[in-house]
Structures are given as structure tokens and as C-alpha cells.
Amino acid sequence: MAAEVPILRSLGWEVYVPKIIPHNNPEYRSGGVTYEYDAALQLHPAALAILNQHDFYHQAWSATVTEILNKNFDVLIAGFSYYTLVLSEAAKKFNGLICARAFGREYPRTYADFDQYGMMPGVLAELDRLGSRFVFAQGYENLAEIEPEALQRHAQTVGIPLPKQIFHYEGIWKGGGENAIFLCPSITTSAFYQEIYKGIKESFSYLPHIIFGKQSGNVNDPCVLPYLSDSELVELYENAPVFVYPHTEPRHVHYSPLEAMVVGTPVLYLKDALIDRLSGNADVPGRCDGVEEMQEKAMRLVRGDKLLAERIRSNQSRVIDRFSIDRAKKQWLSILTR
Structure with a gap:
């Protein structure tokens, strides 16, 4: 996040960062929280407060959350992890582009494992049905080669930048x-x-x-x-x-x-x-x-x-x-x- 959010902002995008992340899982080390980009959002304070109180990792999207996201955002980028609820909810309710960000897993683990052992079994099929609205944003060119076609056909490489x-x-x-x-x-x-x-x-x-x-x-x-x-x-x-x-x-x-x-x-x-x-x-x-x-x-x-x-x-x-x-x-x- 320290490197990628500034990149997205430099491209002219406003970026919202969720405020609630898993804290009780020692295996999950990819999350981060910051409020520094909130002031730049052209978002009503009440809508921002609702998003800041929502746990995207564990909670389904309410009608209000769904409306706020679709009205104000065009792209959702989520780390591809055990916490697949956010990707599943986005596949069902978000109208824009969905990017599952992948930084690589330890061999022989794959991202397809999350389709079976993650929070939302069957999420790959949900994402695959989105067609061009889904991107498997792999950090390295060789990640998709061991994944199923549901990820291979949506793979696009975005290198992992080191923080400035x-x-x-x-x-x-x-x-x-x-x-x-x-x-x-x-x-x-x-x-x-x-x-x-x-x-x-x-x-x-x-x-x-x-x-x-x-x-x-x-x-x-x-x-x-x-x-x-x-x-x-x-x-x-x-x-x-x-x-x-x-x-x-x-x-x-x-x-x-x-x-x-x-x-x-x-x-x-x-x-x-x-x-x-x-x-x-x-x-x-x-x-x-x-x-x-x-x-x-x-x-x-x-x-x-x-x-x-x-x-x-x-x-x-x-x-x-x-x-x-x-x-x-x-x-x-x-x-x-x-």
C-alpha cells in the first residue's frame, strides 16, 4: 500500500483505504490502515463514515454500502487472500472493474486454494463470469501459470513497487x-x-x-x-x-x-x-x-x-x-x- 496508493493517486484517481483489517491472524501480514487519503475524497462525510465503520473482510455489503461504492467508485482493488468475502461481494454487487492483487504464494500453495479453503468457496467462478471486468493483477509473470484457467485468462502483470x-x-x-x-x-x-x-x-x-x-x-x-x-x-x-x-x-x-x-x-x-x-x-x-x-x-x-x-x-x-x-x-x- 505504501507504494501503490501514491501511484494510483499520481494517475489521477481518488483512493479510499478501508479502516478495519484482521488483527488476530499471524499469517496475514498484508494489511495496513491509513486516514491520510480521506480528506482528498469527493465523498460526503456521512458516506465516508459508513465506509470507515464497515469491515470488508468479514461483513457482507449492505444496500447502503453497495450504493455508496457504485455511486462513487469505478475500480475495486483487493488483495487475493483467505479473506475472499470482499471479492465475492464485489463480484455480486459492484458495477466497476475488480482487480484481485496477487503478490505470490509459497510453493506449492496457489491462489486457487482460496477458492476451496477461503471464506467464500466458489469465488473464482463468480469472478470469471465478470469477463473483462475482472483482472487477476499478478505481481510476477509466472504466478498465473500454475493457476486454473479462471485466473489465467484474466491475468495481467503489475510489478510490485518498492516504497519510495x-x-x-x-x-x-x-x-x-x-x-x-x-x-x-x-x-x-x-x-x-x-x-x-x-x-x-x-x-x-x-x-x-x-x-x-x-x-x-x-x-x-x-x-x-x-x-x-x-x-x-x-x-x-x-x-x-x-x-x-x-x-x-x-x-x-x-x-x-x-x-x-x-x-x-x-x-x-x-x-x-x-x-x-x-x-x-x-x-x-x-x-x-x-x-x-x-x-x-x-x-x-x-x-x-x-x-x-x-x-x-x-x-x-x-x-x-x-x-x-x-x-x-x-x-x-x-x-x-x-
Whole structure:
């Protein structure tokens, strides 16, 4: 939201952001609330108050909510998640364009899973029947290829832009820190991330390291950092000798290694993971054919191999460019003006 809402506004659109999001689901980390765009809406205060009190994730649309949305809005953009009620309600009651925003799921999960296990089974058929009024707005070109035809035929790629704020720190990396850094949130609450954490410890325990990421419970490991503010996170990137990203996901990548690349931190990633695909599978120094190569390069960087660090850093723009605001803006424009 931090990057996409400003893009939509720059294209001349007024944007409303719902004010109620799920708070009791540690697996849901995509929501955000802001009131900063409300004042720019040409919307009656009473209508705005009604929308602000509506829970789009859990509540069906009343006749009043439906009337307000159809009278004042032309496009609905909703994250494609377990909370499919908003997409189902829109398919039944909204007259404009509906975009299901998809940022990638961990293998072997698919967005079609939500059609069976989400809040509203059968939502794909509802959306498919909309024809050209429905867009599966995939963040990466390869998301739809493993989805059913109901999503494939509506797929259009809109790259996921990095927030403008991170570019305030572009190229400030200086290194010199003692520890490699790893990302692993939700260690105690997510089976997926428990396996990631286990893999880090099995493959990199010999390496001086720290692990960051939002945790939902206490982790009995001094290497796991407490929650970091935005400024503390930038400082972590700035000083780290290396960011090791041993994820193998072909259709999902976290913001963190991308932010670190902007700051200038040398980032190591695995062959055939999404970062590798986004770089065109180029044989560049940050790419590792396997864990053994990643271990060797990580140790060299922790020990201060400046030549390797600069070789990695000089090739990271090919990835960062795929997350540019200008690129996403052009892609959104093609959807919203078709």
C-alpha cells in the first residue's frame, strides 16, 4: 500500500483505504490502515463514515454500502487472500472493474486454494463470469501459470513497487558489521517459517549471524532480534557484511532483500529462486548454485572480502529495476485505461 496508493493517486484517481483489517491472524501480514487519503475524497462525510465503520473482510455489503461504492467508485482493488468475502461481494454487487492483487504464494500453495479453503468457496467462478471486468493483477509473470484457467485468462502483470521511502537510503551501505543477516519472521507460529529457521540453523550455524523479522512469540535464540523500527532496519542493512537469503520460492520474495539491495548490502540468493528469475537467471556474483556456494561466499563476505562485495553490489540493479515505481505505474495505467 505504501507504494501503490501514491501511484494510483499520481494517475489521477481518488483512493479510499478501508479502516478495519484482521488483527488476530499471524499469517496475514498484508494489511495496513491509513486516514491520510480521506480528506482528498469527493465523498460526503456521512458516506465516508459508513465506509470507515464497515469491515470488508468479514461483513457482507449492505444496500447502503453497495450504493455508496457504485455511486462513487469505478475500480475495486483487493488483495487475493483467505479473506475472499470482499471479492465475492464485489463480484455480486459492484458495477466497476475488480482487480484481485496477487503478490505470490509459497510453493506449492496457489491462489486457487482460496477458492476451496477461503471464506467464500466458489469465488473464482463468480469472478470469471465478470469477463473483462475482472483482472487477476499478478505481481510476477509466472504466478498465473500454475493457476486454473479462471485466473489465467484474466491475468495481467503489475510489478510490485518498492516504497519510495527506501530510496532515500540508496547506496549508503558501508558494511563492517560482524554478523551475516537472515530474514525469518513468525518462527513460533508458522510451520513454513519454522522450516526456514531450521534450515538456517542447520546450514549456517557456523557463521556469525543474526535473524530479523516480526515475531508473534518469544524465540529462545539470542541470534533472533526483537522487532526493529524502520530506522533500525535501515541501520541493519547499512552495516551488515552480507544479507543471506536462502529461500527457494519460485513465485514469492520478501521486500527485505530488495530493500537491502537498494541500500547497497551484498545479497546472496539461490539459483532458480524468484530473485534469480527476475534477474534473468543471469550468472552474477550474488547468485549461488546451491547452499555450499552460498556458505562459502557468505563466510568470505563476513571476513571482509571487499572485492566480492563490490562485484555483487554492482549487479544488483538488474533486480531492483523490476520493482521500480515507474514500471508499476505504466502497468497500472494499462489496466485502468483499457
